[in-house]
Each structure stands twice: as structure tokens, then as C-alpha cells.
Amino acid sequence: MGGRITLVTGGARSGKSNYAESLAKAEKKNVAYLATAIPFDEGMKDRIKKHKESRPKIWTTYEGYNDLYKMIPKIKREHEVILLDCITIMVTNLMFEEDVNWDKISHEVIDNIEEKIKDQIIKLIKAIREEDIWCIMVTNELGMGIVPENRISRIFRDIAGRINQLIAREADEVYFTVSGIPMRLK
Template sequence: MARIILITGGARSGKSSFAESFYKDEDDVTYIATSRITDEEMKDRIELHRKSRPLTWKTFEGCYNLCDAVTHCKNYLLDCITVMTSNIMFDMSKDFEKIPQNLQSQIEDAAFNEIIKLIEKIRIIDGNLIMVTNEVGDSIVPENHIARVYRDIIGRINQRIAKVCDEVYIVTCGIPLRLK
């Protein structure tokens, strides 16, 4: 039976380590990486992530057509939804200083639909999917429009995804708490 899990928490809360721990004894894993190399710092971060994963794990890199990552493996780990969404948001709104409401909805739906298609394909193969996301709305309200739009989109996407998951965890200070 397929198992779909969402893990959320703040930056450096231990989300990714907790997600990876589910597969610590598995070789049959595809890691779905959504980051892009945009500068030297991001290049270094991605390289550290690559080195920390077992050599037996396969990697799929991208923000679009995530369901293409599903092949013969049984276990999948997507890290992370917030980075994927920011990339999609940038691609769709890079020419706007203020993002109109209809475009905000399109961005949210585009990101959510990527996840739903992935979940559907995982369920078809009776696989397992662990997804990592961030809680971005637990602090002060951002002062600029783009950051507020991003926070709102992520909050709504996280809610929508959590509804379709079998399990949901929040990680704080490296300690996971099961919510669902």
C-alpha cells in the first residue's frame, strides 16, 4: 500500500534529516531535488546534499514533470516543495513587480498540480513518497509584496497537500511530531 508523507518545519529544523531517516536502510530510493544552481553558495549547498546521500540512491533534478522521476524504484523523497514553488513562481512572474491575484492562483495551482501528479503516479505503482516543505508563515509579515505572496502561496499549498497525505509531521529543534 502506498505511503505518502509530508514533513514540514522551519529552516534548519531537521526536516531533511528526518525525511532521509525513513529510508536509511533502503537502496531503492529516488531523491527528487528541486534546487537550481543560481550562485556559488547554492552550488556548494547542492554539492553537500549530493555527498550526504547514499551512492545507491538515484537523483532526479527539476521542478517540472516530477512524475517523470517515477520509474522502477519503490521509494521517493522530494526535497523540497518550497524551493520548487519559488522556482515556478519566479518562472511565471519574473517580469512583475506586483503579482496580480489571478497569476498568484495560477502559480499556486501549477505547483500543487506538480505534486498531485507525482502523488498519483506513486499511488499507481504502490510506492512511497516523502515530501519536505517549509513553514514560512510563523514569523513577522514580510514587508514586500513578492515575499507576502510567496508566504501565502506556500501556506495554501502546504494545506492542500497535507489533506491528501497519509501522514504529516512537523519538525522543530530536530524533534519530529506527528500531526496526522
């Protein structure tokens, strides 16, 4: 069958990263932590620092958000498990690579941007399957709140939601975390 994909989703501060880390730690295998965040302000720098401090020192951290599928063969040579945290930030970074006016963007351009992001995810899933590695992906569940007031937030929510659906369909197992409690959905 090839590689294994586990998706861990939940709201902000729901415990999804902690649960994903516990899954990786339980395997007692060589883990690669694939971080997608860009430290753009002091708050994000502090968050990244705390995440680094909380995970085992023996884990190797890789950073990036674009063309992650190209990293999978290299990671596989040295690791048995990948913890990718997080898909939502990856989607954000890929969206903001585009030089567009988000308030005036056409639906056609939005669809093209979403297709580029979808292509990245499809290639990532394919690489994981081909390299026969276990990848635990963390993402945010964004569809349980009110409809965002501004356009860019609605566009982001819609793209991220459809990307989450794509990954969940392809995943071998899916967990939803609420208040630190994981529930297996698939």
C-alpha cells in the same frame, strides 16, 4: 490504497531533511532522491554538494521541479522509495518560470499561477498513488513568522502555505521538526 505519502515539514535548519533521510534509510530499500534545487549561486552549490555528500552513495539522484509526476513511473521501475527535497524550492522555481512583474501583478494572475502549481502537485500525488510507491516529501513551514515586508515574499508565503496544506491533507503521515526533533502530527 496505492502509494504512501509522508510529509516532513519544519522551519529553516530544523532538521527536516535529516529526518526525512533517516526515514528512507530505515526502510533499507532502494531510494531515489528527487532534488528540486537549481544551483544558482555559490551558496546553493555548496548546500547541494553537502546534501549529496550526506546521503548514501547507493541512492540515485534525479533532478527537476516541473512535471515531476511524469518521472514517477520511471523512478518506480528501479526504486521503492522516493525522497523529494523540497516542495518549497519546487514552488519557488515554478513561480519564477512566470515572466511577471511581481510588484504589480494582479490577484487574478496570482491565482492562475497558484492553480498551475496546485495542478503540478495534484498530478504528482496521483502518480505516487497510481504507481504504488512511498514518497517522503520535505517542505518548509513558512507561516510562523512575521508577515513579509515585500509583495513577492507575501505571495510566495501564501502559495507555499496553501500547497503545504494540500499535501498535508493528502498525506498518510505528517511530521513537524523543531531543533532536530520530529513530532508526528498525522
